[in-house]
Amino acid sequence: MIFTTEAVLAYGYAAGLLVTAAGLDRMARHVGRRPERHRIRPDHDTRVCPAGRTPRPADREPHLARPSACVACPGGPGCARPGGGEIVRAPRPWPHSEAGRFHRGLALVLVVLAASLTLIEAVRRPAWPDLALAAAMLTAIAVMARWLVRRLRATPAGFPEPGGKATDRDRYASVRKSRP
Amino acid sequence: MLPGAGTRRRVLVSRRWIQAAALVAVFGFFVMGLLAFRTYTAGPPVPRLVVSESGQELFTGRDVAEGQKVFLANGLMQYGSVLGHGGYLGPDFTADYLRRAATAALRAHGGGDRAREQVRQEFRANRYDPRTGVLTYTRAQADAFTALTRHYRGYFADPRTDKGLRPNAITDPRQIHQLTAFLSWTAWIASAERPGAGYSYTNNWPAEPLVGNAPTADIVLWSVVSLVALLVGIGALFGAVGRWGGHLGWRGRQAETIDFRSPDRVALTPAQRVTAYFFLVVALLFLAQALLGGATEHYRADLTSFFGFDLAELLPFNLARTWHLQLSLFWVVAAFLAAGIFLAPLMAGHEPRAQGTLAWTLLAALVVVAAGSLIAEGLSIHGFVRPGNFWGSQQFEWLDLPRVWQILLAAGMALWAVMMWRALRATLARDSRGNLPWLFFLSGLAIPGVYAVGLLARPGDTFTTTDFWRFWVVHLWVEDFLELFTTAMVAYMFVQLGVVRERVALVVIYLDVILYSAGGVIGTMHHVYFSGEPVEHLALGAFFSAMEVVPLTFLTVEAWSFVQLGARQHMESRTPFPHRWAVMFLVAVGFWNFLGAGVFGFLINLPIVSYYEIGTGLTANHAHASMMGVYGMLAVALGLFTLRYLIPADRWPERWAKVSFWSLNIGLAWMCFATLLPLGLLQLHESVASGYFEARSLGYLTGDPNTLLEWLRLPGDALFIAGGVLPFCRIAWLGVRHRGRPAAADPATGVTPAPRLSDIREPVDTA
Numbered sequence A: 001m002i003f004t005t006e007a008v009l010a011y012g013y014a015a016g017l018l019v020t021a022a023g024l025d026r027m028a029r030h031v032g033r034r035p036e037r038h039r040i041r042p043d044h045d046t047r048v049c050p051a052g053r054t055p056r057p058a059d060r061e062p063h064l065a066r067p068s069a070c071v072a073c074p075g076g077p078g079c080a081r082p083g084g085g086e087i088v089r090a091p092r093p094w095p096h097s098e099a100g101r102f103h104r105g106l107a108l109v110l111v112v113l114a115a116s117l118t119l120i121e122a123v124r125r126p127a128w129p130d131l132a133l134a135a136a137m138l139t140a141i142a143v144m145a146r147w148l149v150r151r152l153r154a155t156p157a158g159f160p161e162p163g164g165k166a167t168d169r170d171r172y173a174s175v176r177k178s179r180p
Numbered sequence B: 001m002l003p004g005a006g007t008r009r010r011v012l013v014s015r016r017w018i019q020a021a022a023l024v025a026v027f028g029f030f031v032m033g034l035l036a037f038r039t040y041t042a043g044p045p046v047p048r049l050v051v052s053e054s055g056q057e058l059f060t061g062r063d064v065a066e067g068q069k070v071f072l073a074n075g076l077m078q079y080g081s082v083l084g085h086g087g088y089l090g091p092d093f094t095a096d097y098l099r100r101a102a103t104a105a106l107r108a109h110g111g112g113d114r115a116r117e118q119v120r121q122e123f124r125a126n127r128y129d130p131r132t133g134v135l136t137y138t139r140a141q142a143d144a145f146t147a148l149t150r151h152y153r154g155y156f157a158d159p160r161t162d163k164g165l166r167p168n169a170i171t172d173p174r175q176i177h178q179l180t181a182f183l184s185w186t187a188w189i190a191s192a193e194r195p196g197a198g199y200s201y202t203n204n205w206p207a208e209p210l211v212g213n214a215p216t217a218d219i220v221l222w223s224v225v226s227l228v229a230l231l232v233g234i235g236a237l238f239g240a241v242g243r244w245g246g247h248l249g250w251r252g253r254q255a256e257t258i259d260f261r262s263p264d265r266v267a268l269t270p271a272q273r274v275t276a277y278f279f280l281v282v283a284l285l286f287l288a289q290a291l292l293g294g295a296t297e298h299y300r301a302d303l304t305s306f307f308g309f310d311l312a313e314l315l316p317f318n319l320a321r322t323w324h325l326q327l328s329l330f331w332v333v334a335a336f337l338a339a340g341i342f343l344a345p346l347m348a349g350h351e352p353r354a355q356g357t358l359a360w361t362l363l364a365a366l367v368v369v370a371a372g373s374l375i376a377e378g379l380s381i382h383g384f385v386r387p388g389n390f391w392g393s394q395q396f397e398w399l400d401l402p403r404v405w406q407i408l409l410a411a412g413m414a415l416w417a418v419m420m421w422r423a424l425r426a427t428l429a430r431d432s433r434g435n436l437p438w439l440f441f442l443s444g445l446a447i448p449g450v451y452a453v454g455l456l457a458r459p460g461d462t463f464t465t466t467d468f469w470r471f472w473v474v475h476l477w478v479e480d481f482l483e484l485f486t487t488a489m490v491a492y493m494f495v496q497l498g499v500v501r502e503r504v505a506l507v508v509i510y511l512d513v514i515l516y517s518a519g520g521v522i523g524t525m526h527h528v529y530f531s532g533e534p535v536e537h538l539a540l541g542a543f544f545s546a547m548e549v550v551p552l553t554f555l556t557v558e559a560w561s562f563v564q565l566g567a568r569q570h571m572e573s574r575t576p577f578p579h580r581w582a583v584m585f586l587v588a589v590g591f592w593n594f595l596g597a598g599v600f601g602f603l604i605n606l607p608i609v610s611y612y613e614i615g616t617g618l619t620a621n622h623a624h625a626s627m628m629g630v631y632g633m634l635a636v637a638l639g640l641f642t643l644r645y646l647i648p649a650d651r652w653p654e655r656w657a658k659v660s661f662w663s664l665n666i667g668l669a670w671m672c673f674a675t676l677l678p679l680g681l682l683q684l685h686e687s688v689a690s691g692y693f694e695a696r697s698l699g700y701l702t703g704d705p706n707t708l709l710e711w712l713r714l715p716g717d718a719l720f721i722a723g724g725v726l727p728f729c730r731i732a733w734l735g736v737r738h739r740g741r742p743a744a745a746d747p748a749t750g751v752t753p754a755p756r757l758s759d760i761r762e763p764v765d766t767a
């Protein structure tokens, strides 16, 4: 093999950290969602959609109502996706907003760690083909860090102050509705 | 006067919840009873006498028992391990004995393939005679015993400290003989085949090719089954959540709006005010624990010197680790007890006379037990106490505290249960046994109850049985009853704040009881796959502990919604929500429950993984991420919740709470991902590729990439302590400085009314 085992392990682990960081970002997004478009009527075991109907959920996606139910609905274009009625829409208020921030913060920590590991390994074994790996890794880390920092910035804590409304919302938490 | 039973409030949830929860718990403990029975009837025998082929007496069953006491008293279970259980710096002494004995035997037989086969057969043959109770060692085995007695004498009487042990740790030849007898017995059960089976008493653990130890068919089979069980379980759960999710979890409409009372308007009862001192103790113990963790870690990074100073003379590795583990339990438990004391009057509406005095008594008792047991352990490890001494020595890992202190701690928690009973008596009498006050009380009662079970593990009993009972405490506490009590307590906090309806909280608690108990009770057996238990422990343990992961996944999905809690109210309240950081710590609890307990726990849970992994770095990774991540963060959350009312609003250091939150979480994440996880993965690889003995050797641990990785955690640890623990200490100090606003007691009865934390405003229709 052209690379040393240690370099492959170190950079491989750093790459694993990046993947985990991306996973955390996904979790942050998940945290921010609110499957509340459809409300639950406690007396019957049914969901009520914004139009006041009770569509059955799609088989695969419990957050989506069956497409057939939404096609005929006057409110359909407003709340349905091609795959069916969108149950998830508004971002959740605090503490979900701040929980999202928490996840993105930790994701960023992992990226910093990946960078540290890469640099340490590059200094420890500054051999040529390995350094190419290190350079590739650092590029990936830089891209990822930029992306995550932007997302973190766009995820305010959103802690509600009385009187003032918690106006900030996590721009990356809301799931986009179907594009018309 | 207690009202008659006829006036009890009705149960708020469907009786089916109660029946299902009872059924699951009864089933789990019924099976646990059977497994306890099997532990005693199908465990490995301790021979009355071990002789060589020529009839020469080698050691007796008494020597084995005494040797176990010597092993424990010297804190060796916090240094290395036996049968995979214990510390991770020293060797696993079972694997160590087995390797050395088999190598000696191989040499005695002249080496080569024939000799190999002969050694294998000699070690696997079970020459124990149950009628006479006599075990016969072959000549090679007997010679190895003699040689190893010499070896361990040299090892433990070493005047140097470069292994992390104190100098001249054990010098008494009799004790060395007994200790070697104990280790020899563990190695015997690890290699001799069970009567009628093709594998050893320990399901062929440890992997040792010289004696023909390799994973059994059961290990592979039950690994596969439990993996499938997990996938099916998660699938089923998500299906159920999708279908009925609206009924579960913490979602729920609120019909009222709430004004949170400013902490300045909350007048506290005497016992509530004493909790300020509890949390100061909690914070100081936390600080001590983290610093000792630093010392423990330093041994792994640089074994021979502590920045030029020979620390091992005073604080050898095993003592640092003993204290580190004990304190982790103490400060978390103290926080739980304090939170209980704070919450009980809120639930009851008032506090009975003299509850404050009892709280002081409890705190004093806790401090005495903590200090006394830590000192006793120090004396024992430094050799001042006779092994097995009632007052001074026990030292099973996690149940380190000597017996008398163990009894006192159980008694202290029982005193706390009495306090809960006093505070809640009238409420309990008025309420259905299926409602929140009873659940709170009963799950609280279970904490001393389960802890007391640990008293069944005595230093001189057969290791297999002591380990069985030990994990009732270690596992059932953290993976079942503490989770339940936590849910009940957190639910109650939010019911008190008015953001969750009691009915909604109840459903979540019942769901928790069912989900946690379904996997968590029998799942205890995932710790004793290889402790000498029969194979059903392994099978059931693997299957049910996989089920434990299911609620953890669920809770991460739901934990967020659990604080969603009338988020609307936060916006509409005219007063700010006072518990921003307590809630954020709860969010962290949910996160670490998922990552630390669920992911990192399952990573090492399959029998086939555990076979190579037990007692190595990935266990440390899981233990830190789950103990600190779940219970540590939770204790801090409880602390912040309570301290909020003990510190005047204008003095509340919101900034420090924030700094502490981020530092603790970043520090912990760094610790896991920079060091513990990669170290554990490398060590697991070494264990599979080179052998378990090799992976646990000091040479490997202090070898090249390891040392670097150990140092890499330093920034995270520094942040954890300086940015996380110290601010928490500061907040706790403020709590003691101010101690809240006292409420006036009724002069006639001595009863103090309890405060309300929020005011419900006019109902609004949100349907």
Ligand code: HEM
Residues within 6 Å of the ligand: B084, B085, B086, B397, B474, B478, B479, B526, B527, B545, B546, B548, B549, B552, B593, B597, B598, B601, B602, B604, B605, B610, B613, B614, B615, B616, B619, B622, B623, B624, B626, B627, B630, B631
């Ligand atoms: C909050 C929950 C949990 C906490 C606090 C916790 C804590 C711990 C601790 C401290 C240990 C080390 C015990 C020792 O030193 O002997 C341990 C071991 C272990 N845990 Fe957990 N745990 C939790 C949940 C889980 C879960 C959900 C699983 C898997 C389904 C799991 C699987 C294991 C296994 C297999 C071991 C044994 C490893 C060994 O002995 O080497 N744990 N746990």
Ligand SMILES: [Fe+2]
Residues within 6 Å of the ligand: B474, B475, B479, B523, B524, B526, B527
């Ligand atoms: Fe466990």
